Amino acid sequence: MPDIPVLTGQDGARLPAIGLGTYDLRGAEGVRQVRTAVDAGYRLLDTAFNYDNEGVVGRAILESGVPREEFVYSTKLPGRYHRHDLARKAIEESLYRSGLDRLDLVLIHWPNPSRDLYVEAWRALVEARQDGLVAAIGVSNFLPEHLDRIIGDTGVTPVLNQIEVHPYFPQDDLRAANAERGILMEGWSPLKPGLREEPLVIRIAEAHGVTPGRLLLAWSVSLGVIPLPRSSSAERQRENLDVFDVELTEDELAEIRTLARGGGADPETHEEL
Numbered sequence: 001m002p003d004i005p006v007l008t009g010q011d012g013a014r015l016p017a018i019g020l021g022t023y024d025l026r027g028a029e030g031v032r033q034v035r036t037a038v039d040a041g042y043r044l045l046d047t048a049f050n051y052d053n054e055g056v057v058g059r060a061i062l063e064s065g066v067p068r069e070e071f072v073y074s075t076k077l078p079g080r081y082h083r084h085d086l087a088r089k090a091i092e093e094s095l096y097r098s099g100l101d102r103l104d105l106v107l108i109h110w111p112n113p114s115r116d117l118y119v120e121a122w123r124a125l126v127e128a129r130q131d132g133l134v135a136a137i138g139v140s141n142f143l144p145e146h147l148d149r150i151i152g153d154t155g156v157t158p159v160l161n162q163i164e165v166h167p168y169f170p171q172d173d174l175r176a177a178n179a180e181r182g183i184l185m186e187g188w189s190p191l192k193p194g195l196r197e198e199p200l201v202i203r204i205a206e207a208h209g210v211t212p213g214r215l216l217l218a219w220s221v222s223l224g225v226i227p228l229p230r231s232s233s234a235e236r237q238r239e240n241l242d243v244f245d246v247e248l249t250e251d252e253l254a255e256i257r258t259l260a261r262g263g264g265a266d267p268e269t270h271e272e273l
């Protein structure tokens with residue numbers, strides 16, 4: 001079993017330094033795919049209400065035989081349920097769908113600023129934590145102004161911000177803003193299409209004797225970001241965990257920096273419902 005480092009959030013939450021992305025792993029096949037990941041050593045499992053697979057992830061945990069307390073089961077609240085009363089019901093529904101008796105981590109999936117309800121959603125998460133439905137709470141795709149508003153209005157800082165991070169979109173400013181506020185980071189789409197075929201990624205990976213996928217995940221880890229690679233293959237799931245002994249040099253990091261070109265959806269305008 002690989003030795004995965006653990007990061008500690010400011011509320012004391014303990015998070016493995018790498019997690020499994022589960023988008024699109026669904027049905028009986030999805031349970032088998034999450035099970036192989038658990039067998040490989042993944043203990044942080046990232047799902048969402050909108051992935052329609054909270055039951056798959058919960059079932060894989062329960063069937064695995066691994067002690068429940070080893071896992072961080074993480075889900076996300078969708079935009080259509082930001083209103084305070086709806087948010088509480090959606091969190092309860094996420095819990096029922098998981099089949100677990102408690103959620104370990106709930107994130108607001110996107111801020112949806114045009115609807116201006118994310119502070120209400122955050123209050124509902126704070127209360128759900130007080131009531132014991134969930135152990136830790138955080139956000140996803142939040143920009144500094146969104147972070148400051150929820151912190152200012154509630155006095156509660158999210159344990160983490162899950163954001164898009166990969167060499168095409170390293171997000172220096174947003175990573176610095178999270179770090180300044182003591183907020184941990186998870187990185188989504190760490191294996192963004194195209195990156196594994198980049199000649200300089202292939203060359204640096206070869207220099208370290210690793211695959212391009214491992215190199216990209218080691219790059220995320222070197223930034224202090226918890227990558228959430230998704231794979232349906234047991235072999236690639238195992239490969240993706242083997243990244244903690246790859247040390248990138250300053251020159252290699254500078255070379256990888258030349259790939260930066262921008263990201264996907266802008267949280268200021270993106271509507272995720």
Ligand SMILES: NC(=O)c1ccc[n+]([C@@H]2O[C@H](COP(=O)([O-])OP(=O)(O)OC[C@H]3O[C@@H](n4cnc5c(N)ncnc54)[C@H](OP(=O)(O)O)[C@@H]3O)[C@@H](O)[C@H]2O)c1
Nearest residue numbers: 021022023046140188189190191192213229230231232236
């Ligand atoms: N918060 C948000 O708004 C948000 C948005 C997007 C994603 N996410 C989360 O982040 C997770 C990861 O992002 P993602 O799903 O976009 O994709 P990703 O993890 O960046 O890439 C997944 C793709 O890479 C392939 N792959 C995985 N390991 C590989 C390896 N070692 N070598 C070659 N190919 C490999 C997979 O194919 P195989 O299955 O064939 O291995 C799959 O096609 C999601 O599953 C989700 O949990 C969150």
